[in-house]
Amino acid sequence: MFDCKPHYINILPHFNGRSNDEPYTHLAEFLAICSTIRGHDFALEEVKLRLFQLSLKDKAKQWFLTLPANSIRTWGEMQQVFLDEYYSMTKTDDARDEIRSFSQLSSEPLHETFTRYKELIRKCPHHQIEKWELIKCFARGLDDETWNCLESTSNGTLLSNHEDDDWEFLEMMSKRSKAKESTDRAKKHHVSRSLPDLDSKDRISTLEWEITRMKKKEVNAVQFAVCEDCGEIGHRTDQCQTGPGDYTEEVNQVYGDRKQYDMNSNTYHLGLRNHPNFRYGNASNQMNPNFQSGNQGGQGGSSYNN
Numbered sequence: 001m002f003d004c005k006p007h008y009i010n011i012l013p014h015f016n017g018r019s020n021d022e023p024y025t026h027l028a029e030f031l032a033i034c035s036t037i038r039g040h041d042f043a044l045e046e047v048k049l050r051l052f053q054l055s056l057k058d059k060a061k062q063w064f065l066t067l068p069a070n071s072i073r074t075w076g077e078m079q080q081v082f083l084d085e086y087y088s089m090t091k092t093d094d095a096r097d098e099i100r101s102f103s104q105l106s107s108e109p110l111h112e113t114f115t116r117y118k119e120l121i122r123k124c125p126h127h128q129i130e131k132w133e134l135i136k137c138f139a140r141g142l143d144d145e146t147w148n149c150l151e152s153t154s155n156g157t158l159l160s161n162h163e164d165d166d167w168e169f170l171e172m173m174s175k176r177s178k179a180k181e182s183t184d185r186a187k188k189h190h191v192s193r194s195l196p197d198l199d200s201k202d203r204i205s206t207l208e209w210e211i212t213r214m215k216k217k218e219v220n221a222v223q224f225a226v227c228e229d230c231g232e233i234g235h236r237t238d239q240c241q242t243g244p245g246d247y248t249e250e251v252n253q254v255y256g257d258r259k260q261y262d263m264n265s266n267t268y269h270l271g272l273r274n275h276p277n278f279r280y281g282n283a284s285n286q287m288n289p290n291f292q293s294g295n296q297g298g299q300g301g302s303s304y305n306n
Contacts, residue, residue, distance in 0.1 A: 008037060009054050015086075017060030022123055023086040027079065030055055048075045060086075087124075095124035099134070103141035110146055110177035114138070114170060132163040138170070 013029040015021055034048050049072075056064050063085060072078050099120050104113045117138050121127065129137075139147065139159060150158055154169060161169070228237045 008051060012051060012055045014057045015055060015060050016058040017056075017063060017086065018058075021060075021086070023083055024123055024125060026055070027082070045075050049078060052078060083126075087126075092124060092126065095120065096127050096129060099124070099127060099129060100137050101141075102137055104143050104146060106143075109181055110142075110149075111174040111181070113142070113146070114174040117141075130163075131167065135159065135163060135166050135170070 011033055013026055013033065015023070015026040030052065034044065034051060037047055053064055067081070072081060102117055102120065121134065136159060150173060153173065158166060158169065227240045229240045
């Protein structure tokens with residue numbers, strides 16, 4: 001007699017009977033657990049029959065309790081009743097339609113496409129679709145780029161070989177696709193690792209060093225001296241070639257007796273005093289009879305408003 005120990009129950013998968021629960025997946029997981037239970041006093045058939053009802057929960061448990069007493073005697077009968085209830089003909093037809101209308105997703109690599117297709121088949125092993133048709137449905141759902149690649153690699157023999165050979169070819173190309181993706185990912189990872197990490201401490205330290213260097217550069221920028229005697233840029237007063245007396249005489253000759261640093265004087269900006277474009281006391285204007293420094297007696301003046 002099989003002794004159902006508590007730790008057996010704890011490791012069982014659960015099936016709740018919801019619409020999105022996969023009955024074939026549950027059976028596969030349940031059988032995998034049962035195969036690990038060993039003993040000399042009971043048969044594996046008895047283990048599966050005893051433990052299966054303990055894997056059912058919620059609606060599935062309620063369904064099991066409605067079964068007629070002594071209606072199930074073998075594990076084969078239990079599987080069939082379970083699949084009849086939770087994999088109806090309507091669900092089977094939907095699964096067949098999904099297999100036959102399968103298509104590759106945008107930018108989906110071949111190995112992911114093929115794995116997704118095989119998963120549809122696994123979820124409905126009773127689809128009753130011939131293998132040659134499965135291969136044809138898969139090939140028909142591929143995008144042009146992937147199909148052209150398979151056609152070129154097979155020398156145009158895909159879909160014309162034996163079904164087992166074509167399926168083996170798809171398995172091989174799927175493995176190549178996965179290996180290529182791993183290689184490409186490794187190359188991208190290597191490139192990204194060679195670039196500075198914007199969030200790393202080293203990168204932050206580098207930025208701080210760069211800011212400090214720029215600040216020092218601003219402080220150490222070349223500063224041009226301005227002579228206090230002649231007002232020229234580029235030398236200091238003690239290096240001036242023109243003596244103070246010569247400079248005063250020159251100023252008096254050109255500008256009269258105005259003070260050297262008078263803000264109202266045309267010579268106030270010492271560094272630019274010799275530039276012809278900034279001679280506000282230009283002698284040519286003084287010789288112009290139309291130039292007037294102000295309104296003299298209210299005569300001879302003109303206005304833009306006249």
